[in-house]
Amino acid sequence: MTEAEARELFDKIDGDSDGQISIVELANHFKSEGHQGKLKEKVKEAMAADSNRDRVLDFEEFHTLVK
Ligand SMILES: [Ca+2]
Numbered sequence: 734m735t736e737a738e739a740r741e742l743f744d745k746i747d748g749d750s751d752g753q754i755s756i757v758e759l760a761n762h763f764k765s766e767g768h769q770g771k772l773k774e775k776v777k778e779a780m781a782a783d784s785n786r787d788r789v790l791d792f793e794e795f796h797t798l799v800k
């Protein structure tokens with residue numbers, strides 16, 4: 734994924750546009766993608782990219798996850 738694509742996806746998931754992806758926003762995103770059954774698993778997987786452990790993904794962390 735290019736940085737521009739990652740940015741586009743980041744903005745899409747970042748529902749309140751505060752520049753950070755919260756667990757709730759991740760869950761909403763995976764729900765809309767049809768991952769209801771594996772929601773917890775998917776969120777946990779994504780939050781593994783939270784390298785500074787503040788429970789939100791900034792763009793840098795997100796980019797590491799999707800690249
Ligand atoms: Ca947000």
Ligand SMILES: [Ca+2]
Nearest residue numbers: 783787789790
């Ligand atoms: Ca973080």
